[in-house]
Amino acid sequence: MTDLTEAVRRLLAEHPPGGSDPTAFLGARFDAGLAWVHFPVGLGGLAAPRDAQTEVDRLLAEAGAPGPDPANAIGLGMAAPTLVAHGSPEQQQRYLRRLFTGEEIWCQLFSEPGAGSDLAAVATRAVLDGDTWSVTGQKVWTSGAHNARRAILLARTDVDVPKHAGLTYFVVDMTDPGVDVRPLRQITGEAEFNEVFLTDVRVPDTDRVAAVGHGWRVATETLNNERVAIGAGADREAGQIGLVARRWREDPSVRSAAQHDTLMRWWVESEVTRMAGERLRQQLAVGAPGPESSAMKLAFARQAQGITNLMMELAPDEALEHDTWELVRPRSGSFLGRGPGYRYLRAKGNSIEGGTSEVMRNVVAERVLGLPADHRPDKGVPFKDVPR
Amino acid sequence: MTDLLYSADDQDLRDAVRGSLARVLDHDRVAALYDDPGADVSAAWRAVASDLGLAALLVPEHLGGAGATAREAAVVAEELGRAVAPVPFLTSSVVATTVLVHAAQAGSQEAADALGGLADGTSTAALVLPWTARAGTRTTYDGGPVRPVAGAVGADLLLVPRADGLHLVPAADAEVTPLTSLDMSRPVATVEVGGEGVLLADSEQAAVYVDAGLVAGAALLASEQLGVAQWCLETTVAYVGTRVQFARPIGSFQAVKHRLADLYLEVVQAQAAARWAAAALAEGDPDLPVAVATAQSWCSEVALHAAEEAVQLHGGIGMTWEHPVHLYLKRAKADQLALGTPAAHRSDLGVLVDLVP
Numbered sequence A: 001m002t003d004l005t006e007a008v009r010r011l012l013a014e015h016p017p018g019g020s021d022p023t024a025f026l027g028a029r030f031d032a033g034l035a036w037v038h039f040p041v042g043l044g045g046l047a048a049p050r051d052a053q054t055e056v057d058r059l060l061a062e063a064g065a066p067g068p069d070p071a072n073a074i075g076l077g078m079a080a081p082t083l084v085a086h087g088s089p090e091q092q093q094r095y096l097r098r099l100f101t102g103e104e105i106w107c108q109l110f111s112e113p114g115a116g117s118d119l120a121a122v123a124t125r126a127v128l129d130g131d132t133w134s135v136t137g138q139k140v141w142t143s144g145a146h147n148a149r150r151a152i153l154l155a156r157t158d159v160d161v162p163k164h165a166g167l168t169y170f171v172v173d174m175t176d177p178g179v180d181v182r183p184l185r186q187i188t189g190e191a192e193f194n195e196v197f198l199t200d201v202r203v204p205d206t207d208r209v210a211a212v213g214h215g216w217r218v219a220t221e222t223l224n225n226e227r228v229a230i231g232a233g234a235d236r237e238a239g240q241i242g243l244v245a246r247r248w249r250e251d252p253s254v255r256s257a258a259q260h261d262t263l264m265r266w267w268v269e270s271e272v273t274r275m276a277g278e279r280l281r282q283q284l285a286v287g288a289p290g291p292e293s294s295a296m297k298l299a300f301a302r303q304a305q306g307i308t309n310l311m312m313e314l315a316p317d318e319a320l321e322h323d324t325w326e327l328v329r330p331r332s333g334s335f336l337g338r339g340p341g342y343r344y345l346r347a348k349g350n351s352i353e354g355g356t357s358e359v360m361r362n363v364v365a366e367r368v369l370g371l372p373a374d375h376r377p378d379k380g381v382p383f384k385d386v387p388r
Numbered sequence B: 001m002t003d004l005l006y007s008a009d010d011q012d013l014r015d016a017v018r019g020s021l022a023r024v025l026d027h028d029r030v031a032a033l034y035d036d037p038g039a040d041v042s043a044a045w046r047a048v049a050s051d052l053g054l055a056a057l058l059v060p061e062h063l064g065g066a067g068a069t070a071r072e073a074a075v076v077a078e079e080l081g082r083a084v085a086p087v088p089f090l091t092s093s094v095v096a097t098t099v100l101v102h103a104a105q106a107g108s109q110e111a112a113d114a115l116g117g118l119a120d121g122t123s124t125a126a127l128v129l130p131w132t133a134r135a136g137t138r139t140t141y142d143g144g145p146v147r148p149v150a151g152a153v154g155a156d157l158l159l160v161p162r163a164d165g166l167h168l169v170p171a172a173d174a175e176v177t178p179l180t181s182l183d184m185s186r187p188v189a190t191v192e193v194g195g196e197g198v199l200l201a202d203s204e205q206a207a208v209y210v211d212a213g214l215v216a217g218a219a220l221l222a223s224e225q226l227g228v229a230q231w232c233l234e235t236t237v238a239y240v241g242t243r244v245q246f247a248r249p250i251g252s253f254q255a256v257k258h259r260l261a262d263l264y265l266e267v268v269q270a271q272a273a274a275r276w277a278a279a280a281l282a283e284g285d286p287d288l289p290v291a292v293a294t295a296q297s298w299c300s301e302v303a304l305h306a307a308e309e310a311v312q313l314h315g316g317i318g319m320t321w322e323h324p325v326h327l328y329l330k331r332a333k334a335d336q337l338a339l340g341t342p343a344a345h346r347s348d349l350g351v352l353v354d355l356v357p
């Protein structure tokens, strides 16, 4: 820990946060190995234990240092760990630093109209043509595609094998002329996600991540990374519960005997989830996150929805009003600065995005508890023979 | 035991409302209100009020109305909920009408005159209290802006319960400022009343009439919520029967099936509770306060749960503006807060059945 504290001190001394612009500071932080301390040296890390990051983040925040761009949540939480685990040295050199500084925002081209919960049913085709892949298909619900410079993509490279075996993982340049991003409006009024049409998008084979046909394994890890990133290293009352708790303390008009126990139940649930998340991260200090992180995502979605709902009931007159339904294409999905109705509606997506709560329960039941899987008629059937 | 079923006439009424709403209203028109609150949806109210004459249901015949009961009005509320119809039936034809009928029965000619216009659909009225008000809370308007008031946007008459009694004020003598609302199919407003209007009842009577209006509103809101819940359940059952993932309809997964079976049970209970509240209101049953508090506690939660399940079980599509389920989620949430939250109704109920904390 002292080594890390020293590294933080040196970074702050050489690059006073007030003086350098955020991109330059984040670049220096990457070079100092303080981006993701558990990453290898030279790739933004110091090969330190994963849970040491919390302390580094705290020290940097205290010094007023700029943090990474929240609009790049997918890059930071999903693409980066995937590239470290499976990317080629060249990909790691080329992408990680600009990803961390926010110079390049990333999005995730996984889901399709026919492949949501059943992600392995992805039908977007990638066909090798010399040393370049030609990618054609349709993606949907792609958060932040309108801001993104690059994407992680799951595409089908072989239709003659069962669905899981025919997938490959790529990095895609979103400025390719074959990429067509169209906004999709959400129940909140804004268009945070998009439809993305891919027509003969050219992807050099050097942008393939891991071996041909290994896409499913890599994608699963990506998703586990996303799930473990949820609420990482949070303080007490950091999330939705904090907003309600503060209001309850400061405003007697929202207090009622009838709702008090409900509030306290959510407080307890938020706190035990925080502890469980912390414990999971300590166990994971080394190694990659596994299916256990699915349970955390379940809890997070439940709380976000229950607590935003409670907030509306505590101040019903306010909740009948709404800040705005304006169609905007936000830079990032953030609950801050928006009203209770927005938070309630946006939280509905928490049990759908990144794998639904039902799918999370299946993962926990089958992969953690080892229960037998549901009957799947397409098991072992070549993808091209599965009726769709 | 109270009759909890629908009559043959109720079924005819339902068919008529559903049929005419289908001709003049669709989900796109309702969704358009979120972008343009002034979008013209008057055809829906014309169909309900003028063509079918439903604004007159709760007005007695001798006051120029249809002299129907809350049972029929409940059927209408169900259908309006099912269509998330942007019409002032609940605010004007139920709440305000009930208040005015009480005043007229007690001899107020101004109230009787006002009911004439309400009954034939040429005018609408709104009660100037926050839309979260419920009976027994003795709220009055004491000047200044009050928000959020439902039914005031576009209303011709305002019922203002001041400290000295109930006033009927032309909307022209008040400032009504529409608010961006959680449910734009029933927008709320800030109302600031300028004129005195005419006094319809003294303060003691006013409290009784206003409470009667709020009770009637809460009783029939339960039926609206039932309509919302039924649409959500039926639409979701249809969707999960056809959406295929893992080479199976998602409705074949037991996790999905059981959720919908549970929801079905909730809706069955909601239907019984809503019919109970409507019947108790129609019959002036002494059990009415218990029926209303029970129905509001239950139906508010069920409509919201049904809408939330509908969003979840539609997956990504449920999170889109394009699919109509969001209109139902917003209505269900606003309805849950309207005329008393479920927690408030449960706390009233505790007093009524002698189970206080």
Ligand SMILES: Cc1cc2nc3c(=O)[nH]c(=O)nc-3n(C[C@H](O)[C@H](O)[C@H](O)COP(=O)(O)OP(=O)(O)OC[C@H]3O[C@@H](n4cnc5c(N)ncnc54)[C@H](O)[C@@H]3O)c2cc1C
Residues within 6 Å of the ligand: A107, A108, A109, A110, A111, A112, A113, A115, A116, A117, A118, A140, A141, A142, A143, A144, A193, A349, A352, A353, A354, A355, A356, A357, A358, A359, A362, A374, B243, B245, B246, B250, B253, B255, B256, B312, B313, B314, B315, B316, B317, B319
């Ligand atoms: C706000 C938001 C942001 C998103 N961002 C991205 C993004 O950036 N990139 C990306 O690739 N995707 C993104 N998604 C897509 C998301 O991952 C999918 O919506 C999700 O995986 C569900 O897929 P689906 O929408 O096709 O629903 P479906 O898979 O059709 O599911 C419909 C319902 O059936 C249930 N269900 C399905 N299978 C089972 C089963 N076996 N057992 C029990 N229940 C089942 C589901 O839980 C759900 O309730 C986003 C979604 C949302 C809502």
